[in-house]
Amino acid sequence: MAEATILGDGEQTHPKPSGPVGPDVDPIETREWLESLQYVLESKGRDRAQFLLQALQVKAVQEGVELPLQLRTPYINTIPKDEQPAYPGKRDIERRIKSIIRWNAMAMVVRANKNDLGLGGHISTFASSATLYEVGFNHFFKGRGESGYDGDQIYFQGHASPGPYSRAFMEGRLTEANLVNFRRELQPEGGLSSYPHPWLMPDFWEYPTVSMGLAPIMAIYQARFNRYMEDRGIKPTEHQRVWAFLGDGECDEPETLGAITLAAREELDNLTFVINCNLQRLDGPVRGNAKIIQELEGIFRGAGWNVIKVIWGDDWDPLLNEDETGLLVRRMGEVVDGQYQKYTGMPGSYIRQHFFGKYPELLELVDNYSDEKLEKMRRGGHDPEKVYAAYKMATELKNGRPTVILAKTIKGYGLGEVGEGRNIAHNKKKANEEELREFRSRFGIPISDKDVAEAPFYLPPKDSVEMKYLHERRKALGGYVPTRPTAVPTMETPKLEEYQEFLGGSNGREMSTTMGFVRLLDKMCRDKTIGKHIVPIVPDESRTFGMDTMFAKYGIYAHAGQLYEPVDSEQLSYYKEAVNGQILEEGITEAGSMASFNAAGTAYSQHGVNMIPFFIYYSMFGFQRIGDLVWAAQDMRAKGFMIGGTAGRTTLNGEGLQHQD
Structure with a gap:
């Protein structure tokens, strides 16, 4: 593979994902094609233009034309300025609320480490994502509503936990003593767990997320399980959305990206x-x-x-609009991330020389911009209007596809020279008096110079504009988040005598424990009291256990139903897929199966319905593959049954030592 060429000022050449291939040998013909496309766009609209381009693509492939791979778009915002919706909130009030939340989140970590050196905590993650969360809290995250089970399901990024804690403090759901005891949850007056942890804080957190990679896969299977609940007629979930807040570094974990094709295949636009x-x-x-x-x-x-x-804030819109050469977009695409990180915290003169200075036309474009203005130009993830536009598009798209929002931010945003965009930002846990004073002044927190060194928490008066707005927005959206109900719904259980046949042994007949379990599972699925609540989960091993007899009876869940005639359709136990199917036949994915188990096992707290998952697996040895997800199941108080389908030492000797349990 050819090596990339490293250029000056943090550039790197790559095979271009878009743009013409080779020189233009007939510019007049090219212009005619482009003008024709423009005519279609103006007279017939985008849908017609898309259809024609797809038809041309099909024809080109049929004629043997090799088409360029088009999976990446230019390094600019997906939503142009002229298509942004009007922002519905009161920006000045929301900014003051966000600033207070920033301060208290930072103070929480700083004070914890003053009291106990080495206690830890993270400031920089929430500092970079505060706008991403606050736009959601103010305008999108639906609370549980009157039923207590109709809200959005939100997987908060684990290292950002000080942010939700700080907001809950403003909402009156946490006390100052709680914040003082951050990371010391066993204190008599109560404390806060380091990260989202339903076992330690059962009335607050819903999902344990700090083991990176688990939140994404659990969110995908939670969204799919919501569809399962609706398709089976157990509970309507069409108005519930699953949100997963992740880090870009987290995407290197295999579980983060390992199930994204399932989300598209299952049409999870929720x-x-x-x-x-x-x-x-x-x-x-x-x-x-x-x-x-x-x-x-x-x-x-x-x-x-x-x-x-969501890459660029609104500061960049005038420049993009004025750039008739296309060089600004080109320059944005040339610079690599390491160099963008370098720009953070550097003076405007450096940005002028090293970013805009590559092309004389770009220098001329910013000729009337001061160095100070260049230094303060924001990234998209810190611009509420850009974030709002992205969230609105994501929640309104009903095209059968899940949505990912890629928001560019600065790690440690607002922490100043010692923490903003620095490699040490992740481990930033302390702040000296000068740093605290700078942070306070930047975000307008009314704390005096005399008191600032102690990093006191700040709450505006209860009747202040900020507090009224905060509560009004959450009331309009159905209540506070995160929150988790602790009252468990009751469920009628079948009478023991109805299962008498399983209590007296096999009466001298040879029968494997696996066969006995499958018979029991089948009877439970037929039970009038608990039958519809049983969720059989199998990672492509039903036939190994003799469970294939259940396919035709109960159906394999498939949101699209069965669009083909199965090869064994004439048999009694044929492979039956159905929209209301009960069995989750997950394919060869133990992690996906466990994520489904976690979703089903917490349905009592998420949906107010007791579901009873049975995850039957090849053999007990295999659970080593998914130990972290099993641990997460315990942390999130999941309920269900995990069953090793065969005993390795007695039935799998021929498979080798690894299978010997």
Whole structure:
């Protein structure tokens, strides 16, 4: 493979994903084609233009024309300025609320580490994603409503936990003592767990997310399980959305991207990923020599997702509008992430020289911009209007595709020279008096110079404009989030005598425990009291266990139904897929099966319905593959049965030592 060429000022050449191939040998013909396309767009609209381009593509392939791979779009926002919806909120009030939440989140970590050196905590992740969360809290995240079970399901990024804690403090759901005892949840007056943890905080957190990679796969299967509940007529879920907030570095975990094709195949347009692309992981850049946003765009677009890029704030809109040469977009695409990280915190003169200075035309474009103005131009993930536009598009798209939002931010945003965009930002846990004073002044927190060194928490008066607005917005959206009900719904259980046949042994007949279990499972599925609540989950091993007799009886769940005639359709136990199918035949994915188990096992708290998952697996040895998800199941208080289908030491000797349990 040819090596990429490294150019000056953080550039890198790559095979171009878009644009003409080779020189234009007939510019007049090219112009005629482009003018024809423009005519169709203006007179017939985008849908017609899309149809014609797809028809041309089909014809070109039929004629043997090799088409360029088009999975990445230019390095600009997906939604242009002239298509942005009007922002419905009161920006000035929302900014003050966000600033207070920023301060208290930072103070929580700083104070914890003053009291106990080495206690830890993370400031920079929430600092980079505060706008992503606050736009959601103010305008999109639906609460549980009157029923207590109709809200959105939100997987908060684990390292951003100080943010939701700080907001809950403003909402009156947490006390100052709770915040003081951050990471010390066993204190007598109560504390807060380090990360989202339903076992330690059962009335607050819903999902354990800090083991990176687990939130994405669990969110996908949660969205699919919501569809399962609706398709089986158990509970309507069409108005519930699953949100997963992730980090760009987290996308290197196999579980993060491992199930994204399932989300597209199952048409989960009730699912939104928000990836906070602050370009940094713990040690350094996520992709120093490349562009993580472009990489992820190609991956998700190729998997069938809608991709919305939020890269540039509104400061950049006038420049993009005035640039008639196309050089600004070209320059944006040339610079690699490591260099973008370098621009953060550098003076405007450096940005002028090293970013705009590549082309004389770009220098002329910013000739009337001061160095200070260049330094303050924002990234898209810090612009509420850009984020709102992306969320609105994501929630309104009903095209059968999940959506990922790639939001470019700065790690440690607002932390100043010592933490903003620095490689050490992830481990930032302390702040000296000067840093606290700078942070306070930048975000307008009314704390005096005399008190600032103690990093006191700040709450505006209860009757203030900010507090009224905060509560009004959450009331309009159905209540506060996150929250988790602790009252477990009751369920009628079958009478023991109805299962007498399983209590007296096999009466001298040879019978494997596996066969006995399958008979029991079949009877439970037929039970009038609990039958519809049983969720059999199998990773492509039903025939191994003799469960194939259940296919035709109960059906294999498929949102699209069965669009083909199965090869064994004339047999009694044929392979039956159905929209209301009960069995989750997951294919060869133990992790996906466990994620389904977690969704079903927490249905009592998510949907107010007791579901009873049975995850039957090849053999007990195989659970080593998914230990982290099993641990997560315990953390999120999942209920259900995990069953090793065969005993390795007695039935799998021929498979080798690894299968010996």
